[in-house]
Amino acid sequence: MMTPEQRYLFDVFGYLHLENALSPDELAACQNATKRYMDTPEDQLPPGFEVDGQRYVHGFAFDKCLEALTRHPSFWPIVRELTNDRPRLLSGTLQVNRPGESSVGGLHCAREGFGWESTRYETHHGKIYCDDIIVFPYLDDVNPGDGGLLVLPGSHKAAFPRPESLFNEGVMRTVEDIPPGVVNVTPKAGDIVVTSELMTHGILEWLPKDRMRRILVLRYKPQHAGLAMPYPDEIKERLEPETVELMETNHYTHVKDIVKD
Numbered sequence: 001m002m003t004p005e006q007r008y009l010f011d012v013f014g015y016l017h018l019e020n021a022l023s024p025d026e027l028a029a030c031q032n033a034t035k036r037y038m039d040t041p042e043d044q045l046p047p048g049f050e051v052d053g054q055r056y057v058h059g060f061a062f063d064k065c066l067e068a069l070t071r072h073p074s075f076w077p078i079v080r081e082l083t084n085d086r087p088r089l090l091s092g093t094l095q096v097n098r099p100g101e102s103s104v105g106g107l108h109c110a111r112e113g114f115g116w117e118s119t120r121y122e123t124h125h126g127k128i129y130c131d132d133i134i135v136f137p138y139l140d141d142v143n144p145g146d147g148g149l150l151v152l153p154g155s156h157k158a159a160f161p162r163p164e165s166l167f168n169e170g171v172m173r174t175v176e177d178i179p180p181g182v183v184n185v186t187p188k189a190g191d192i193v194v195t196s197e198l199m200t201h202g203i204l205e206w207l208p209k210d211r212m213r214r215i216l217v218l219r220y221k222p223q224h225a226g227l228a229m230p231y232p233d234e235i236k237e238r239l240e241p242e243t244v245e246l247m248e249t250n251h252y253t254h255v256k257d258i259v260k261d
């Protein structure tokens, strides 16, 4: 399960920044695969794939190296603990910020977007439980000043609604706009950020003129929680049996083979 260090930091801050999570070979393979997805004209993509602005839908299924990230050993024990060993992958989108395209996103979280009762963060028996998890493998470097992800550390446990007046009304475009308390996370290619949708977060403008920011957005919930996201048969047919099982909805009591050690 999680290491004591990971558990402490995730509980206090609401996110983990795992440095050098991918090996150089894994990173290079994933970068090449995302390039192939992005370079393929949309009408020549394999069935089931589509591009929606900066979202390359089902990016995780485009290549086996990307699919392998869905249970990557760097964070798989964390997803297992957070879901009480009942993991389900909901989706895996490749998201790309290109130079010159606006990427600003105001502060948001599940509590604010879906309602206070929508999402749980709890601790039981010395472990963390959380029913809406996002994992972001980074395929490009983010340097301080570039832009990208904002987090409000500790907000995953907020007991009160966020007053609208705080934090620049929730909208920050560049690092100069960031008020005290908000943090711009700047991972390197091959790093992975794990957080909860309960943690208040936002997105700065992507400023580099000659570099993009490619991240995979992997979403997990407990296997019995929330709506099952439909995904096309053409995508399912490409996947390993273990990945299909990871995406299955099951009863609380069911134990998936992928969590049997």
Ligand SMILES: O=C(O)CCC(=O)C(=O)O
Pocket: 095, 105, 148, 149, 201, 202, 203, 215
């Ligand atoms: O772009 C990011 O780093 C975060 C994306 C996100 O949280 C969102 O799209 O809601």
Ligand SMILES: [Fe+2]
Pocket: 108, 201
């Ligand atoms: Fe978000």
